[in-house]
Structure formats: C-alpha cells, structure tokens
Amino acid sequence: MNQPAETQPPQGTLSLAQSSPTVGTFRERDGALEWSGRQETLRIEPWGPDAVRVRARLGGPVLDGLPGALLDAAPPTPYTIKTEDGRGVLTVGGLTVEVDAEGLIRFLRTDDGGEVLAEERAHFWWPGSRLYTAVGNGYHRLEQRFAAYEDEKLYGLGQHQHGRFDQKGLVLDLVQRNAEVGIPVLSSSRGYTLLWNNPAIGRVELAGNGTRWVADSARQIDYWITAGTPADGQRRYSAVTGRTPMLPEWAAGFWQCKLRYRTQDELLAVAREYKRRGLPISAIVCDFFHWTHLGDWRFDLTEWPDPAGLVRELAELGIKLVVSVWPSVSPLSENHQLMEQRGHFIGTQYGPLAHADWPDKEVASTVQVAFYDATNPEAREFVWSRVRDNYLLPYGITAFWLDACEPELKPGFQENLRYWAGPGLEVGNLYPAENARTFYEGLRAEGEEVVTLNRSAWAGSQRWGAALWSGDIGTDFPTLRRQIAAGLNTALSGIPWWNTDIGGFHGGDPDDPAYREVMVRWFQFGALSPLMRLHGFRDPGMPLGPDMTGGPNEVWSYGEEAGTVLEKYLRLRERLKPYVLDVMREAHEEGLPPMRPLFLEFPDDPAAWPVDDSYLFGRDLLVAPVLEAGARERTAYLPAGARWTDAWTGDPYAGGRSVTVDAPLDRIPLFLRDGARLPVAESPS
Numbered sequence: 001m002n003q004p005a006e007t008q009p010p011q012g013t014l015s016l017a018q019s020s021p022t023v024g025t026f027r028e029r030d031g032a033l034e035w036s037g038r039q040e041t042l043r044i045e046p047w048g049p050d051a052v053r054v055r056a057r058l059g060g061p062v063l064d065g066l067p068g069a070l071l072d073a074a075p076p077t078p079y080t081i082k083t084e085d086g087r088g089v090l091t092v093g094g095l096t097v098e099v100d101a102e103g104l105i106r107f108l109r110t111d112d113g114g115e116v117l118a119e120e121r122a123h124f125w126w127p128g129s130r131l132y133t134a135v136g137n138g139y140h141r142l143e144q145r146f147a148a149y150e151d152e153k154l155y156g157l158g159q160h161q162h163g164r165f166d167q168k169g170l171v172l173d174l175v176q177r178n179a180e181v182g183i184p185v186l187s188s189s190r191g192y193t194l195l196w197n198n199p200a201i202g203r204v205e206l207a208g209n210g211t212r213w214v215a216d217s218a219r220q221i222d223y224w225i226t227a228g229t230p231a232d233g234q235r236r237y238s239a240v241t242g243r244t245p246m247l248p249e250w251a252a253g254f255w256q257c258k259l260r261y262r263t264q265d266e267l268l269a270v271a272r273e274y275k276r277r278g279l280p281i282s283a284i285v286c287d288f289f290h291w292t293h294l295g296d297w298r299f300d301l302t303e304w305p306d307p308a309g310l311v312r313e314l315a316e317l318g319i320k321l322v323v324s325v326w327p328s329v330s331p332l333s334e335n336h337q338l339m340e341q342r343g344h345f346i347g348t349q350y351g352p353l354a355h356a357d358w359p360d361k362e363v364a365s366t367v368q369v370a371f372y373d374a375t376n377p378e379a380r381e382f383v384w385s386r387v388r389d390n391y392l393l394p395y396g397i398t399a400f401w402l403d404a405c406e407p408e409l410k411p412g413f414q415e416n417l418r419y420w421a422g423p424g425l426e427v428g429n430l431y432p433a434e435n436a437r438t439f440y441e442g443l444r445a446e447g448e449e450v451v452t453l454n455r456s457a458w459a460g461s462q463r464w465g466a467a468l469w470s471g472d473i474g475t476d477f478p479t480l481r482r483q484i485a486a487g488l489n490t491a492l493s494g495i496p497w498w499n500t501d502i503g504g505f506h507g508g509d510p511d512d513p514a515y516r517e518v519m520v521r522w523f524q525f526g527a528l529s530p531l532m533r534l535h536g537f538r539d540p541g542m543p544l545g546p547d548m549t550g551g552p553n554e555v556w557s558y559g560e561e562a563g564t565v566l567e568k569y570l571r572l573r574e575r576l577k578p579y580v581l582d583v584m585r586e587a588h589e590e591g592l593p594p595m596r597p598l599f600l601e602f603p604d605d606p607a608a609w610p611v612d613d614s615y616l617f618g619r620d621l622l623v624a625p626v627l628e629a630g631a632r633e634r635t636a637y638l639p640a641g642a643r644w645t646d647a648w649t650g651d652p653y654a655g656g657r658s659v660t661v662d663a664p665l666d667r668i669p670l671f672l673r674d675g676a677r678l679p680v681a682e683s684p685s
Contacts, residue, residue, distance in 0.1 A: 023102045026083040033081050033090040035103045040130070042103050047074040048240045050093040051226035053197070054105070058132040058140065063220055067375070067421050067430050068197040069241045069459035070224060095227040104129060107192065109227060116192045116227055120147040120210055135217050139426070142200075142215040144223065152190050153609055154206055155230075155597070156492040158183030158457070159470055163482035165489065165597075165612035167206055174202045174214075175414070176406035176429055176456045179471025183459050183493040184213070184429075185237065189599075189609055193233025195241070195459060197222040199430035201414045217415075217425035229603045230492065231592060237494055238591025242463025244496050247584040248449040250320045251399075251467075252577050253282025254570055255533035257322075258553035259505075260287035264304045268313060270554055275317050279555065279567060280574040283320040285401055285535070289546045294360050294369060295329030295336060297383070298390035307395045322399040322453065323391055327383075327407055327435055328369040330360045335386060336370070344379035345370040346407075347418035355417075356410040359545040371407040374434035375427060376420035384442035398448045402466075405435045406456040432456035436464035453533075457495055467497035467531055475504030475515065475536065480522050481627040485612050487529070491593035496584070498595060499531035503553070509539040510552055516562040517629060517665070523555075524668035525625040527569040527576075528617050530584075530594040565666045568682075575679040583618035594618060602639035605656065611637050620676035621647070624669040634663040636671070644671040647680040 024037025032045035043062045047053035053070065055062040079092045086101040096108040106118040119129035122145055131143040153166045159181040164170060174182040174196075184196035184204065196204070200215035213223070226236045238244075256274065261267035267286060274281040292300045299307050314321050329336050329345070339345055345353045354368035373379045391397040409417075417424030419431075436452055443450045443465075450465030457468045470486050473479050483500045490498045503519045510516070526532045538551035551557075555566040573580075583594045592600075596616040598608035614624040614636050622644065624636035638644045640656030647670035653659050661669050670680055 026088040026099070028081045028083065031079070033083070033088045033097070033099065035088060035099050037103055040103065040132075042099070042105075044090050044097055044099065044105070045074075046077045046079040046090070046092045047224055048226065048236050049075070049077055050095045050228055050232070051077075051224060051236055051240070052090065052092055052095060052097055053222070053224045055220055055222045056130055057220035059138070066219060066222070067199050067427050068222060069195060069199075069433075070197055071240055071242060075239060095225070102128075107225060107227065109191070116190050117188070117194070117225070118147045120145055122210070130221060139217045139219060139423075142198075142218050142221050144196075144213040144221050146211040148208055148210045149190060152188055154189075155187045156183070156185045156193075156489055157204065158185075158493050159468065159486045159490045159498075161470075161473065161479075161482055161486065163478075163485055165485040166610065167489070169206060169208065171203060171205045171207075174200070174204060174429060175412075176432060176458070177412070178406065178408060178455060179473055181432075181456050181468065181471075181490070182429055183457060183461075183490075183495065185459055185493045187230045187233050187492045191227055191229065193226050193228075193230065193237055195224040195237060197224055197459070199427050199458060201425050201428050215426075217423065219426070230597075230600050231603070234492070234494070234593065234600070235591045238462070241460040241494060243589070243591055244462040244587050245450055245465045246588040247497065247581065248451055249577075249581060250282045251451045251531065252580045252584065253532070254280055254573055255283040255285065255322070255531065256281055256554065257285035257287065257533055257535040259535070259537040259550045260289065260548070262289075262303060262547070262549050264306065264310050268310065271314055271317055271319050273554070273556070274319075277556070277567075280570050281319055283322050283399065284314065285322045286324060287401070288324045288326065288403060289361075289548070290324065292361065293330045293333045294326060294358060295333035296390075297325060297335070297386040300361070307397075311395045311397060320399055321397055322401050323397055324401040324403055325387060325439075326404050327371050327374065327402070328356065328358060328404060329372060330358070330367050330369050332360055332362065332367065339372065339379070339382065340370070342378070342382070344372050344376060344382055346373045349416050349418055351416070356408060361546045371409075373420050374431055374438055379420070380434070380438040380441070384438050387439070388442060388446070392443075392446060392448075398443060398446075399451060400439055401453040402435055402439065403455055405432045405454055407431055407435075429458050431458075433458040433461040433464060433466070436461055436466035440464040451497065459494065462495050462497070466495070467499065468495050469498070469531075469533070470500045472505040473501065474506055475508035475518060477518060477521070477627060477629050479504055480518065480525065480625075481613070483525070484615065484625065484627070487595050488597045488612070488615055491595045492597065492600075494591070496587035496591075496593040497530055499529050499533050500526065501535040502526035502533060503536045505536050507539055507541070508536055510557045511559075514629065516558045519558055520562050520565050520665060521626045521668075523566050523569055525623075527573045528621070528623045528625075528668065528670070532573050561665075568666060571682070572680065575682075579618065579621075579678055586618070598622075598637070598639050602641050605640045607637060607656070608639045616673075620673045621678060622671040622673065624671070626663050626668060632662070632664055633660055634669045635660040636669055638671060642673050643675070644673060645675070646670075647672050647678065
C-alpha cells in the first residue's frame with residue numbers, strides 16, 4: 001500500500017523503505033549482480049578473492065571512471081550469481097552477498113553463513129539503509145548505513161591524534177588536515193575489511209546504534225569489502241589499491257632533520273659531525289625556505305651556492321639529500337603567471353585563485369598563495385618538469401619531502417574549490433595521493449627509486465611510494481603515547497611507510513632534563529618505527545618566515561647522558577637494517593605493514609585485540625615503548641600462540657600473559673618470537 005501523501009519522504013530525497021516484496025528487480029549483467037528499484041541501481045561485482053565492490057546510484061546506471069582508490073581492473077576471481085525467490089546471491093570465495101527484494105544487503109561467511117556485516121534501515125519506513133539527498137546538478141548528500149554490533153572493534157581510518165586504537169564509538173571527519181589524515185578503510189574484529197571508495201568530504205559515525213558513512217556531495221555510493229582476518233584484509237586491500245614499491249635501502253636507515261638548516265654550510269657541518277663521531281646516518285633534510293620564492297622549486301643560490309658540491313660531498317659521506325617541495329605557489333614565483341594562464345591551479349567557485357596566506361622572501365608580510373591542481377595530469381607534468389630541471393637533472397636529487405600536501409588551505413572551505421577531477425566536496429580527499437603521484441611518475445620515468453615523505457595521504461597513496469609522517473604534533477609523553485595508536489591505525493589503512501617527528505614538533509628544550517627524557521624514549525620508539533627520522537622546531541624558536549630556525553636537534557644536542565642513549569639506538573637501527581628491509585619486502589610483495597598490531601599476527605587471541613601500547617615490528621619483534629615520565633619498568637602483554645624471549649636479557653616467557661620487565665633509561669623492552677635471532681644486543685667487543 002502506498003503511504004499517504006502527507007507522510008511521503010521530503011522532495012529531493014530517496015531511500016529504500018519497507019514495503020511490497022516486489023519493490024525491485026534483479027539481473028546478472030557483465031559478471032555482476034544488479035538490483036533496480038525506485039529509480040535506484042545497485043551493482044555488486046566480484047573484486048578480487050573473497051571481495052566485492054558495491055556501487056549504488058539514483059537516477060540511472062552506476063558510473064564508471066569516477067575518482068577513487070581502486071585500481072582500474074579487478075583481479076579475475078571465480079564467482080557464482082543466483083537470483084531466485086525474490087533475492088539475489090553473489091558468492092566470491094569466502095564471501096557471500098545476499099540482496100533482498102528491496103535491495104537490502106547482507107554480507108555472510110560462505111562456509112557457515114554467519115553474518116559479518118549488514119545494511120540496516122534507520123527506520124522501518126524511511127529513511128532506509130541508503131539515502132540520497134539532492135544538493136543540485138545530479139549530486140547528492142549520500143548516506144550508507146550498516147548495523148552496529150555490540151562486541152565489534154573497529155580499526156584503521158587513517159591517522160588521528162585522539163589516542164584511540166579501537167575507534168568504535170567515535171565520529172571522524174573524512175577530511176585532510178595537518179596531523180589528521182582521513183583514509184576511509186576499516187578493519188573489523190568481525191572478520192571484514194571495508195574501503196569507502198569515495199574521496200568526498202564527509203564523515204563516518206561508528207555509533208552504538210549503527211555505522212554511517214556520509215559524503216557531503218557526490219554522485220554515487222561506492223565501497224569495497226572483503227571477508228577474512230585483518231592480515232587477509234591487508235593483503236587483499238593492497239592488491240586492489242596497489243602495493244607499495246620496495247623501500248630503497250638508504251631509506252631504512254636514520255634520517256637527520258630539524259626546522260631548519262638555513263644554509264648549505266650549516267647543513268654540511270651537521271653531516272660532517274655525524275661522520276666525525278662515527279654515527280650512522282642515511283639521510284639529511286633540506287627543509288622549506290631554501291627556495292628563491294615559494295613555487296619556484298629551485299635553490300636560492302645566495303644560501304645554497306653550490307648544490308652540486310653539496311650533493312657530491314654528502315654522497316661521499318654516504319648520506320642522501322632530501323629536499324622539501326611544497327605544492328603552493330607564491331604570486332612572486334616565476335611560475336605563477338604561466339600556471340594561472342594554463343589552468344594549473346585549483347580553481348575557486350568564488351573569489352581569486354588564492355588558497356592560503358604564507359610568508360615569502362622579499363616581502364615584509366604574507367602573500368596569498370595558490371596550490372597547483374594535482375588532480376590535473378598537465379599540472380602534475382608541469383610541476384614535475386620544474387622539479388626535474390631544478391633538482392634531479394643538475395644535481396641528482398631524487399628524494400623529496402612533500403609538505404603541506406593536505407593541501408593546507410586557509411581557511412579550509414572545500415566547497416569553494418574546483419579541481420580538474422571535480423568539485424572540492426566530491427574529490428577533495430584525493431589531493432595528497434595525486435600529489436605523491438606527481439613525483440612517483442616523474443621519478444619512475446627517469447628510472448629512479450621512489451620514496452617521498454608526505455604530511456597527508458589518502459587510500460592508495462602507498463602505490464605512489466608515499467611515506468606518511470604524523471604531522472606537527474606536541475612534544476610530551478601524552479603525545480608520544482598517542483602516536484602508537486596513530487601508527488597502528490595508519491598501518492591498518494594500507495600505508496606501510498610511516499614515522500613521527502622523533503621528539504615531536506612544537507617546541508622542546510634540549511637543555512631541559514624533563515624534555516631530554518621525552519627525547520630518549522621517543523628516539524627508542526623511532527628506532528623501531530618503519531622509518532626513523534629526527535625532526536622538530538626546538539626551543540628557542542623564531543617567528544615563521546624565511547629567516548626562521550629552531551634550536552639544535554642533533555643527537556649530541558641533548559647532553560652526554562641522553563646523547564649516549566641516542567647513539568646506542570642509532571647503532572641498533574643500523575644493525576637491524578637487514579631485518580627492516582626484509583619486513584619492507586613483505587609490505588611490497590604481500591601488503592603486510594611493518595608496524596603491526598598484535599592481533600594481525602595473533603587474531604585468535606582475544607587479549608591481543610585491545611592492546612594499544614605495543615606492537616610487532618615485522619613478524620619476529622615485539623616492541624613495548626616506555627610512554628610515561630620516570631618509568632623504569634614496563635608491563636607488556638605477550639600474545640598466546642608463541643614463545644617469547646627478552647631480547648636484552650635472554651629471559652624466556654610463555655605467551656598469553658602480561659610480564660613486567662626492567663626498563664632503565666637506556667632500554668626499550670623488546671621481545672623475540674619463537675626463537676628468532678636478531679642483533680638487538682651489541683656483540684661483545
């Protein structure tokens with residue numbers, strides 16, 4: 001029976017509602033199961049082993065070619081489709097998808113029929129599980145609802161500073177900000193991994209009465225789901241969004257950095273001092289304001305008079321030079337006028353092509369800068385041509401720090417932006433991945449290895465060789481504590497290359513004993529992170545501008561006691577480099593992250609799932625960082641299903657219990673799995 005007119009849904013919205021069992025019709029089309037009803041088309045197709053892609057659109061067939069994270073073609077996968085008794089069933093290996101006559105979806109384990117996830121109506125009549133609210137010109141505010149499960153734990157969703165590992169109960173914006181990286185991938189304790197394959201600005205609500213994904217303005221619902229353990233999910237997700245390249249050997253070592261080395265002589269003096277002291281170092285960073293103007297993408301020769309000699313001497317010392325490249329362009333830049341004429345900037349719906357204010361050389365105040373449009377292939381090609389001609393070809397520089405790549409808008413009104421790929425609200429989250437793509441494609445065309453250091457990322461960034469760092473964060477123990485959860489959720493979001501500013505970014509006095517303890521504990525954690533990089537804006541700092549720098553930030557800057565410990569962990573990282581590279585090869589070949597939550601290796605141990613203060617580095621090494629001031633012992637949980645050995649003392653422990661071990665200032669608790677042999681303790685001389 002039709003509802004009375006006065007209770008019809010508001011004009012411009014449509015939702016599946018409970019009504020007649022003959023609401024929709026099924027068909028098999030081009031290897032997919034389709035349901036159509038009430039002007040909506042739902043398409044479910046095999047997309048890799050034990051996985052499907054789900055798309056839904058109001059007003060016509062689903063669209064191909066919209067921006068997203070999935071590779072263009074899915075791995076060929078056996079499947080079966082049946083349509084009978086008013087329902088459709090698609091089976092792909094271990095995942096079975098059921099669709100009822102009204103288009104409501106349930107995802108089941110094929111072997112026992114158990115439900116892993118199901119759509120759920122918000123109300124028995126309206127709205128239903130999929131809601132489209134018109135915002136004009138064929139775009140809708142999209143909502144996708146799923147059921148909530150009382151015992152479910154949810155992980156991933158990129159990198160956030162809230163400190164929570166299990167994200168059940170949270171509401172998270174799907175948007176890019178400094179230190180807040182939205183990557184819409186979830187791993188569930190119920191045995192599924194889900195990608196919201198939509199770069200639109202929005203949010204995800206992981207509430208007790210349901211899960212809801214929201215896109216503020218987009219053209220269709222699009223997500224991918226696979227059934228299996230979290231490790232299975234990582235393998236399959238990386239297969240359909242692209243695996244990370246193999247990490248170059250140099251990048252597995254120690255990166256030295258501070259905000260900022262102002263001149264060539266200053267940077268070289270630091271590099272020479274590391275070598276004079278016999279300390280391992282693989283890379284050193286030339287940070288921002290080394291340029292003539294923002295967007296010139298070349299050295300200011302008054303401060304960096306001989307880049308060729310700089311690179312040559314560093315190479316002789318065995319050190320790679322990493323150079324900061326920003327995506328923003330000052331109106332004073334030699335490239336600004338040409339880029340504006342060619343349409344290489346992100347457009348605006350209202351107002352001038354200016355996206356942020358920023359200091360530049362030769363002016364007393366800030367200027368209004370624009371960001372190049374990384375979703376535009378011609379803009380990517382132009383920016384790379386400047387980087388290639390000014391850094392790579394004359395000097396052989398192949399490693400780049402991609403800062404402010406959210407992009408760092410001021411203010412952050414995505415609805416005013418117009419990208420080559422679409423309106424800002426529809427595609428805004430795509431930017432950091434496309435910016436990394438600029439450098440990946442350019443370096444690959446020159447036959448070079450790829451690793452770029454990025455402040456933001458999106459789903460699929462890993463395939464462009466993007467390493468993520470946790471942004472401009474604080475410099476205290478609570479901030480350090482939050483980085484463990486941030487790193488683990490990043491790992492479960494498909495980004496294997498991750499690190500923090502060791503010691504944090506905003507401040508920190510090298511002469512303060514309390515901060516020296518923070519630095520020591522953070523440095524230990526950094527040595528056992530996927531990438532190890534020392535950075536920060538140390539006290540005393542200077543105002544933001546071309547002349548700025550921070551206090552000293554080298555391992556000898558923190559006094560003799562702390563410096564001795566930092567040197568110890570530099571050498572530990574160097575000894576572990578072969579193991580680090582083995583773990584990185586697993587990321588490249590299988591999609592398994594180097595930094596692993598305990599449940600990734602031990603999914604059958606219920607006590608491993610909530611652990612948010614320790615992790616596995618690869619398969620064989622359990623890391624339990626010290627995260628509190630004054631702590632000189634540490635209690636850590638050792639998962640069941642393995643035998644564990646204290647890597648420092650050799651003491652054996654059975655799994656499935658917590659142990660308390662000594663943690664003097666020079667020791668981070670480390671445990672080896674099942675007799676693994678790693679060179680943690682230094683060999684006797």
